[in-house]
Amino acid sequence: MSYQFDQDTQLQQVGEHQFKGTVSAGWNIGDNPNGGYLVSLVSAAIADCLPHPDPLSFTTHFLRPGVGGGEFHIDVDVVRVGRTLSTVRARLTQEGKTRLEVMAAYGDLSTPAGVSADMTLEAPEMPEPERCIPRTGELQNIDIALVNKLDVMLHPELARPGESEVPEIAGWIRFPDGREPDARAMLLFCDTFPPSPFGVLGVVGWVPTIELTVHVRRRPAPGWVQARFVTDDLNDGRMVETGCLWDSTGQLVAQSRQIGLVMRRD
Amino acid sequence: MSYQFDQDTQLQQVGEHQFKGTVSAGWNIGDNPNGGYLVSLVSAAIADCLPHPDPLSFTTHFLRPGVGGGEFHIDVDVVRVGRTLSTVRARLTQEGKTRLEVMAAYGDLSTPAGVSADMTLEAPEMPEPERCIPRTGELQNIDIALVNKLDVMLHPELARPGESEVPEIAGWIRFPDGREPDARAMLLFCDTFPPSPFGVLGVVGWVPTIELTVHVRRRPAPGWVQARFVTDDLNDGRMVETGCLWDSTGQLVAQSRQIGLVMRRD
Numbered sequence: 376m377s378y379q380f381d382q383d384t385q386l387q388q389v390g391e392h393q394f395k396g397t398v399s400a401g402w403n404i405g406d407n408p409n410g411g412y413l414v415s416l417v418s419a420a421i422a423d424c425l426p427h428p429d430p431l432s433f434t435t436h437f438l439r440p441g442v443g444g445g446e447f448h449i450d451v452d453v454v455r456v457g458r459t460l461s462t463v464r465a466r467l468t469q470e471g472k473t474r475l476e477v478m479a480a481y482g483d484l485s486t487p488a489g490v491s492a493d494m495t496l497e498a499p500e501m502p503e504p505e506r507c508i509p510r511t512g513e514l515q516n517i518d519i520a521l522v523n524k525l526d527v528m529l530h531p532e533l534a535r536p537g538e539s540e541v542p543e544i545a546g547w548i549r550f551p552d553g554r555e556p557d558a559r560a561m562l563l564f565c566d567t568f569p570p571s572p573f574g575v576l577g578v579v580g581w582v583p584t585i586e587l588t589v590h591v592r593r594r595p596a597p598g599w600v601q602a603r604f605v606t607d608d609l610n611d612g613r614m615v616e617t618g619c620l621w622d623s624t625g626q627l628v629a630q631s632r633q634i635g636l637v638m639r640r641d
Numbered sequence: 642m643s644y645q646f647d648q649d650t651q652l653q654q655v656g657e658h659q660f661k662g663t664v665s666a667g668w669n670i671g672d673n674p675n676g677g678y679l680v681s682l683v684s685a686a687i688a689d690c691l692p693h694p695d696p697l698s699f700t701t702h703f704l705r706p707g708v709g710g711g712e713f714h715i716d717v718d719v720v721r722v723g724r725t726l727s728t729v730r731a732r733l734t735q736e737g738k739t740r741l742e743v744m745a746a747y748g749d750l751s752t753p754a755g756v757s758a759d760m761t762l763e764a765p766e767m768p769e770p771e772r773c774i775p776r777t778g779e780l781q782n783i784d785i786a787l788v789n790k791l792d793v794m795l796h797p798e799l800a801r802p803g804e805s806e807v808p809e810i811a812g813w814i815r816f817p818d819g820r821e822p823d824a825r826a827m828l829l830f831c832d833t834f835p836p837s838p839f840g841v842l843g844v845v846g847w848v849p850t851i852e853l854t855v856h857v858r859r860r861p862a863p864g865w866v867q868a869r870f871v872t873d874d875l876n877d878g879r880m881v882e883t884g885c886l887w888d889s890t891g892q893l894v895a896q897s898r899q900i901g902l903v904m905r906r907d
Contacts, residue, residue, distance in 0.1 A: 431852075431879065431900060432702075432851060460851065462704055464730070473720065476730070484879075486877075487878055488878035488902050489879070489904045490838075491878065492842060492875045494875040496873050575758065576758060585697065586697075588898070590898075592879070593876060607762050608760060609758045610761070611757055614760075615856050632896075634697060634746075634856050637755045638755045
């Protein structure tokens with residue numbers, strides 16, 4: 376495993392459906408590991424326990440922040456393995472405390488499951504990656520180690536804190552070392568952009584995710600992945616953000632939705 | 642408890658966080674109990690176990706159809722109770738087999754949790770309920786006992802099987818016996834309309850939900866609830882449908898997203 380992402384999500388099996396390893400601090404945002412990275416540790420463990428390869432539905436509850444540099448344990452509970460679908464629960468703990476609770480359904484996206492029709496979400500117009508601006512810590516006024524692990528390029532008109540009229544973030548994402556995207560990486564890519572209210576509200580405080588669900592829709596083609604995240608509703612600090620990812624051929628590859636908290640900056 | 646919905650979701654406690662009861666056959670669609678009704682049995686059990694009243698995020702995996710008229714058992718696993726948020730898992734079984742697996746986060750929508758801003762989804766224009774057409778079994782060519790338990794009125798231009806140009810269902814919903822909507826009822830109302838591809842594809846076969854997540858955004862005001870569900874993407878039989886509910890004052894009260902299968906009609 377020569378790619379950084381695969382190195383940083385290596386697991387050691389310690390029992391049936393039980394794994395351990397170390398949370399790299401290289402994916403931190405501020406003092407906490409990125410949520411999508413922690414999800415990727417769990418998805419690595421689940422992949423080892425199921426016959427079906429693709430995360431059709433992957434829900435994570437974030438109970439507590441992770442500990443960068445610390446040991447983690449993952450327990451996978453295979454609820455049901457059917458012919459076309461597997462259902463699974465999993466839990467990531469550090470220092471004896473639950474950090475992530477996961478429930479997911481896996482299937483095989485290469486096998487048709489019913490009717491097809493011409494219904495999809497088209498990718499919006501977007502400046503090419505080289506005309507976008509990189510996600511940096513300076514932009515959000517916080518240390519972001521994550522940007523050394525991922526190329527995250529932002530739509531220039533949506534990445535000006537407090538100057539945008541729409542609560543939307545869009546851009547492009549890829550692994551910088553040439554690792555191509557796959558179904559599992561879509562779980563990561565749905566949680567690695569700045570919070571979508573950022574352009575309207577300006578630099579916001581911590582935006583902890585309560586729950587994030589990702590539906591992987593198609594296996595992505597090689598190349599850049601295009602992303603768009605929109606705040607649907609922000610009410611008393613509780614935000615629902617909806618996202619889409621498209622691959623380099625323009626196909627919709629993932630949809631995401633999360634509920635998170637938008638806190639005041641102290 | 643004089644209202645039908647409350648009668649049909651009564652539980653008997655049989656242990657700590659353990660409940661049993663009978664699945665009413667009065668909420669069936671075809672031979673199977675409606676998913677939103679089964680969810681409502683679980684939400685009744687969870688409400689009994691947690692200090693926080695409102696389902697902020699409620700994810701259900703539907704592993705097998707329920708059995709109308711049969712006994713059910715529900716086990717609730719309280720994962721964490723924090724100051725502002727509770728996290729919970731639950732399982733509904735019948736005849737010794739898991740039917741529903743739930744993971745949810747509950748909070749208190751009457752307590753602000755952070756920043757507010759003018760970001761929401763507006764209710765679309767829609768004909769008044771009396772100018773809509775009732776959901777009936779005839780419309781979908783299947784017996785629907787559920788329509789005796791709920792008034793479901795459909796936008797007339799979107800409820801003509803195979804004649805619509807957009808994969809969208811919209812309309813109004815309420816309890817027929819005067820029970821007013823509450824946060825818990827939003828979980829039910831998000832899963833009681835015809836499948837959204839129906840207007841485009843015509844009468845489709847069974848549309849089993851794999852996973853449904855509902856975010857309750859505000860406690861609803863009394864009166865009719867307005868609903869809209871759209872098929873975002875249908876690929877090889879796997880559909881993602883996104884929904885919104887608004888109360889009689891026009892406030893967004895819930896958002897939903899599900900992945901389901903669109904099967905061929907045999």
